[in-house]
Amino acid sequence: MRLTNIMIGLFLGMGLVSSCQSEIEEAQGYGYLQLSSVDVNKSVTTRADVTSSEAIAVDVLDESASVVKHADDWKELNDVLLPVATYTIKAYSADKDKEAQGFDAAPYYEGQTEVAIEANKAKAVEVTCKLAQSMVSVSYSESFKNVFTDYACSIEGADALSISFAKDETRAAYVKSGQALTLKVDFGSGKVFSQEITDNAEAAYYYKVNLDITEEGNASFDITVDQTIHQYDVTVKVPTKQDNPDLKTDDIKSDVSKVWGQFAYLSGACNLEEITSPVQFRYKKKADSEWITVEAVQEEGTKNYSAKVSPLDFNTEYEYYILCGDKTGETCSFTTEAFEAIPNLGLDNWSQNGSWYPNTDGSNSYWATGNEGVAMGGSSNSTGVSDSHTGLAARLETVEVKILGGFIKVKAAGNIFIGSYQTDATNPASSVTFGRPYAGARPTKLSGYFKYQPGATMSSGSVPADRTLTSDECDIYVMLWSGDETIGEGHFITNQTVSEYTRFEIPIEYTVTNKRPDKITIVATSSRYGGYFSGINVIGQLAVGSTLWVDDFELSYY
Template sequence: MIGLFLGVGLISSCQSEIDEAKGYGYLQLSSIDVNKGVETRADITESEAIAVDILDESNAVVQHADDWRNLDDVILPVATYTIKAYSADKNMETQGFDAQPYYAGQKDVVIEANKAKNVNITCKLAQTMVSVNCSETFKSTFAGYTCYIEGADALSIPFVEDEARAAYVKAGQPLTVKVDFGNGKSFSQEITSKAEAAYHYKVNLDITEGNAGFDISVDQTIHQYDVTVKVPTKQESADMVTSDIKNDASKVWGQFAYLSGSCNLAEITSPVQFRYKKKADAEWTTIEAVQEEGTKNYSAKVAPLDFGTEYEYYIVCGDKTGETCTFTTESYVEIPNLNFDTWRQKGKNWYANADASDSYWATGNSGVTLIKDATTVPVEGSEAHSGKAAKMTTVDGVMLVGAAAGNLFIGTYKTNMTNPSTSVNFGRDYAGARPVKLSGYYKYTSCAINYGSQPGTLTTDECNIYIRLWDASGTEIGFGEFVSSESVGTYTPFEVTINYSNTQKRPAKLTIVATSSRYGGNFSGKKVVGQVGAGSTLWVDDFELSYY
């Protein structure tokens, strides 16, 4: 981490110069602090030579200093600039044991007339560190081996026996550990599909009597991935290597999987393919493999697969085949009442569950029906797409909070009169397969904004439908949403793609939310401050989750 501080105050002489040129502002580089924030090799000194560039909006350098200490007071025309700090005496493209750590960071700054800017830029290691360690059992089992870390553009870094140094490689590329046993046989395992900058991948090699094993643990406090690879004592041909994906959540989903392997043939006269089948079946399915650019690695997406089912697969080219590996797809867990046909009424409240309570789906009805009718209710006949549908309406004039949006969500609701924003708790436990899309049908009446101040840019109301997933630590791993301000008088299909920010994690909690006013849940104290339009109404029906 490199703290870069620009501009703390103006000395009187510079202030006078600014006053004379009303179209200029002021930057002063006061200090650079070095704090690497990641374990580095012992031969790296504590001091870093840092260069600084100031670039204009056309990306042209308007100020440069090989050493930040030489960048004196800077007066710049009013405009937006990008300030970059980076290692001055190192090459980020160099990879291997001889490469040196390269630090970089940048931030945009808007220069205003007659004003000084105080800007803090955080620089971090722009490369990835990688090292290999072999257990004593591994060393005693195999003799005369060499380990390689391989990546894009034919990267191959040899780690001979007892090599303790770490190497620096470019971030963003796939990394594979390969063990060459010197007898025409080798073993390969991808350790990451995209190496992260400022992290150290510590690859630990051990042995197993069965199929290869693969496990990753991450220590965020020291930016370290501990990658444990169990190498089978019985080795397959070095020509074709099947990668074991069974413990890689990024490759094994509910109804699809990414098969992977490597082909080390000098000349490929036949197409590289994968064969796969259910373990209980006899017949294999063949699919063409796609080569990953700059590597000898191949992959293929296979779909649709059955939930919770064990599959076998191997890589093949001509008469050369890799070892057969297995994986088991994620299991299906049903989300109840996605078609919104089940409703129960209790007093003035309606519930989208069979037991007349907020037992799975919940609404804010109980907070509104103290003085008004329920804002979320079932409808059928011509108001539904099929069976029953959910109708949500935004109302104003609600005691205490001012306004209330109609809503329906997976979670819990319990009215908190002293802090209404905490009445809603989104999400319920979920251990099923990761969906990739949410689809369904909706129609919407958007009314003019007549209440609220946030975000302050709306003239007509917006409906919102979204899905969110969290892992066991409570961190969001997947999200997708649909937003519209257009009034739609007939049921219209919608589709939401779920984007996963972390494909290595499996979900532990899920919610689906629909509301007639996107900002109806924005509170300040006891009052709703989100912009809403009283009368805005959203109908939804026949939701469906897709898994491939």
């Protein structure tokens, strides 16, 4: 199947009837227009060959685009006397619907040209009418039909266009040009494959889609699009968008600062001299057919635009491009960060092996506490309790511990943290190692539930130079590292008595956004400065009896 051009010859009569010639000579400001022949160019044909019998209407328009002469059939437009001026000769299918789509739609042709009427002169002009629609067909390779037996195929477009192609369908369908066309194959049971054929169907292009399977025989398809016009073919492995020099889509796939777990910052530039439409971005999962459009925000004083898109799925490839009106930039892609679960984030799992441990294996295997050190002179001060928001909760209490038969008394804050603990009685500060390896998506917020009761009497001790504590404070915080560098951190600190479980939220501030984390910790302590030591003694100010209950930690990612 090939496409058709219709050539309409418009001749100014050289040998006109004598009466008409006399009129021209008398007027001296008029020319004479006569449509004397139609030439049908059959070097390119469609599925229904167009002959000289094709009904072509003609409009003659003046410089203000007003129709000064019309004929439903070009043959009826004879001996037209026109004032000297420039005219547009517009020819088009007289009995077809340009908006019709599908197998029953008929080909619609149109074209136009300009002609300058000069006094007492005759000249010949022609209008080339080409197909104003696009054509599309679908075929299946034998390999495809051998592998898949149950499937339904359709071509999807704008305004809910959906044209079903049966397995034995050989016809091509006509569709309106200017719209995006997507192939959709439904294999049933919720398994759907889709691939965009073109983001802007060109008039007089015939899109031949052939469904095949890869050499490996899996469900990854090769789609070949043959775009045919004027007897030449363009074959591409997959459909692509041509980059518009005035619209540039930034490739963010390697930009860690812009691609996160459940959101991304799309960016690009619009260099159009006149922006008459909003600048926007479109994005979708690579496997989906439906695009989502979001408004772009211009960076002040520049031609750069950006948009934050969320929520996205973890570890998923997305496509996106910038657009303004009918102009688009190149399609780029990125893959979001993968999700990594934090064990026992709800703090429901506890075990006992001499001391209490916030894991199921009787050790500080992921979460840890200082219970092993406290237990040398007393009992665990960080335990799992049923007084909780749900399930079990962590109860953390600041206590005084007697060691060496009671000759030495030290204070110990209740704590729980992601990390490891190995008691060093001579240097308690070195007993704790915060953090565990982490390769998951960067969280943006830590939330959970807590109660707090500060102790009655503050001990003396060192505090930050800019303040003195009048009441003990609990501290719940999260930190992420890349190597030895802290890249993100957030704290929740309060000295208020909170008797009922209350939700807290901690935004995580990233001071470094161009690196991904390799280690994470979450920490909760009943006394904010209970980890400040000089030798075996706590020098941070705290209060014995301060108790923090914390439960149901949750990390958010957008």
